[in-house]
Amino acid sequence: MIVDQTTFRAALLSPEAERPIGLSDGEGQPAGRRFDVYRNNVAVSLTEALETAFPVIRKLVGETNFKLLAGAFLRQHPPSSPLMMFYGAEMPRFLAAFEPTKSLGYLPDVARLELAIRESYHAADAAPIEPTALQTTPPDKLMASTLSLAPALRLVRSPWPVFALWQFNMAGGPKPEANAEDVLVVRTEYDPEPVLLPPGGGAFIETLLSGAALSEAISAASRDAQDFDLSHLLTILIGRNAITAIGESP
Amino acid sequence: MLDASSHPFDRLPNTPGVGYKPQHFSDLLENPGSVGWLEIHAENYMGDGGRPIAQLRHLSERFAMSVHGVGLSIGGEGRLDPDHLARLKNLVGWLKPASFSEHLAWSTHDTEFLNDLLPLPYTDETLTRVADHIDEVQEVVGRRMLLENPSSYLAFDESTYEETDFLREIAKRTGCGLLLDVNNVFVSATNLGTDTISYIDAFPMDLVGEIHLAGHDEDHDDHGRPLLIDSHGREVAEPVWALYDYVIKAAGPRPSLIEWDNDVPDWPILEAEAARAARILETVG
Numbered sequence: 187m188i189v190d191q192t193t194f195r196a197a198l199l200s201p202e203a204e205r206p207i208g209l210s211d212g213e214g215q216p217a218g219r220r221f222d223v224y225r226n227n228v229a230v231s232l233t234e235a236l237e238t239a240f241p242v243i244r245k246l247v248g249e250t251n252f253k254l255l256a257g258a259f260l261r262q263h264p265p266s267s268p269l270m271m272f273y274g275a276e277m278p279r280f281l282a283a284f285e286p287t288k289s290l291g292y293l294p295d296v297a298r299l300e301l302a303i304r305e306s307y308h309a310a311d312a313a314p315i316e317p318t319a320l321q322t323t324p325p326d327k328l329m330a331s332t333l334s335l336a337p338a339l340r341l342v343r344s345p346w347p348v349f350a351l352w353q354f355n356m357a358g359g360p361k362p363e364a365n366a367e368d369v370l371v372v373r374t375e376y377d378p379e380p381v382l383l384p385p386g387g388g389a390f391i392e393t394l395l396s397g398a399a400l401s402e403a404i405s406a407a408s409r410d411a412q413d414f415d416l417s418h419l420l421t422i423l424i425g426r427n428a429i430t431a432i433g434e435s436p
Numbered sequence: 437m438l439d440a441s442s443h444p445f446d447r448l449p450n451t452p453g454v455g456y457k458p459q460h461f462s463d464l465l466e467n468p469g470s471v472g473w474l475e476i477h478a479e480n481y482m483g484d485g486g487r488p489i490a491q492l493r494h495l496s497e498r499f500a501m502s503v504h505g506v507g508l509s510i511g512g513e514g515r516l517d518p519d520h521l522a523r524l525k526n527l528v529g530w531l532k533p534a535s536f537s538e539h540l541a542w543s544t545h546d547t548e549f550l551n552d553l554l555p556l557p558y559t560d561e562t563l564t565r566v567a568d569h570i571d572e573v574q575e576v577v578g579r580r581m582l583l584e585n586p587s588s589y590l591a592f593d594e595s596t597y598e599e600t601d602f603l604r605e606i607a608k609r610t611g612c613g614l615l616l617d618v619n620n621v622f623v624s625a626t627n628l629g630t631d632t633i634s635y636i637d638a639f640p641m642d643l644v645g646e647i648h649l650a651g652h653d654e655d656h657d658d659h660g661r662p663l664l665i666d667s668h669g670r671e672v673a674e675p676v677w678a679l680y681d682y683v684i685k686a687a688g689p690r691p692s693l694i695e696w697d698n699d700v701p702d703w704p705i706l707e708a709e710a711a712r713a714a715r716i717l718e719t720v721g
Binding site (some may be wrong): 187188189190192194195198208209210211212215217218219220221223224227232235262264265266267268269270271275276285306308309310311337369371376377417433 | 442472479480482483484485486487488490506507512513514517519520538540543544545547548549550551552554555557581588590591593594620627628629630639657659661665670
């Protein structure tokens with residue numbers, strides 16, 4: 187009896203499926219639960235990869251529920267690449283549709299923040315501009331310029347208090363209150379750091395990321411928040427090595 | 437085969453090495469003890485930058501490095517993933533490791549990566565397929581690789597080759613070397629009721645460029661027979677040390693790796709395992 191890899195794989199991810207015929211214990215008996223070693227290795231190793239990726243989701247739903255959730259996720263979304271550091275990208279969509287979690291509207295955005303932190307950790311290094319470069323550029327020219335942001339920078343905009351939820355679970359922060367929050371993930375050197383953006387900050391960064399000029403980013407931020415504070419935002423970016431170039435507007 | 441270059445780490449030394457874990461970064465630089473080289477899992481260093489890559493650059497100035505792939509699926513029925521081959525070529529290209537190895541196993545089916553080293557039968561058909569894949573890997577990556585013997589929990593009725601003959605024939609066709617995992621030999625022999633010494637005596641030792649040692653867990657099958665699991669989560673077992681001693685006395689000293697990937701211990705415990713391997717290596721110095 188020939189056991190091809192399609193047969194092997196089909197039995198691997200379905201615990202209720204029959205084990206393939208044609209596998210033995212080496213001494214003539216059917217392999218039986220020896221096959222389950224592989225079933226177990228696959229399920230456990232992928233569950234562990236998800237636990238590493240989503241520590242806050244795990245705390246929010248509890249360890250037992252997370253294992254159930256991971257078991258459903260890995261069967262619906264097995265990895266499409268050998269890079270476990272990027273496994274789980276479909277988690278926000280999955281959480282929004284998964285029956286036991288779909289009423290928890292904030293979970294997908296918390297998962298997006300966790301993915302953003304992990305992406306930031308593995309993103310390319312890039313040298314920041316000189317801290318004085320913004321002051322030494324003539325104001326008119328600066329307003330018409332684009333600002334390139336570091337490859338390790340990520341923006342997560344949410345109608346939920348995602349930063350507070352992250353901080354409460356990972357850094358002993360205060361109990362979250364029901365606010366919309368925009369979070370910037372920045373990596374000053376090697377450790378990604380989520381930073382809660384002040385009013386207008388989300389619109390500002392989003393506009394810069396689109397490649398628009400600084401003046402347009404300021405307009406977008408001011409439309410969003412009348413008290414938008416440009417120098418505060420630039421201090422956040424410069425202080426965390428997040429601006430990598432001042433460019434000419436297209 | 438590659439000529440020796442001027443790079444100081446163009447081959448692994450015949451000393452103990454350890455599988456690198458980031459929590460041991462400072463310990464390794466300050467107090468490496470008997471550890472002369474490091475092995476990394478290739479897939480953990482395929483990001484674009486950040487701390488993993490920075491640490492690797494730093495360590496590679498001090499230690500000879502071995503790149504050990506766990507995701508290429510050389511035994512897979514489908515073609516090798518060209519994107520993954522390109523990532524491997526890139527890593528090996530900039531790191532210039534002293535050694536590059538992969539497994540006699542499959543892990544990818546269609547586009548799905550199953551994150552385990554899955555077994556294959558030993559037949560003429562699988563031999564041709566594995567040899568073709570190794571030819572392709574060595575061609576793309578631009579260097580000779582070592583192929584590792586698997587740990588087996590079951591056997592395929594369709595197999596027509598002994599594992600040692602299968603590995604020898606692959607090496608003959610492709611020019612690849614072999615990585616002898618002594619714990620895998622012990623695990624497979626226990627699980628399949630075969631003899632470890634006969635396996636070692638039949639293994640083409642002249643092709644062995646590296647040895648692996650690791651801990652295993654004990655379970656039982658449906659009939660109460662021992663079923664050992666290659667878990668990499670504890671000390672190397674006593675009978676595996678005895679088998680390693682036999683291998684080293686038969687084959688002479690080889691670069692010997694302690695693999696400890698789960699429940700990773702504090703540095704002194706891992707270093708003590710390496711020191712034990714060093715004492716065995718010194719008996720044949």
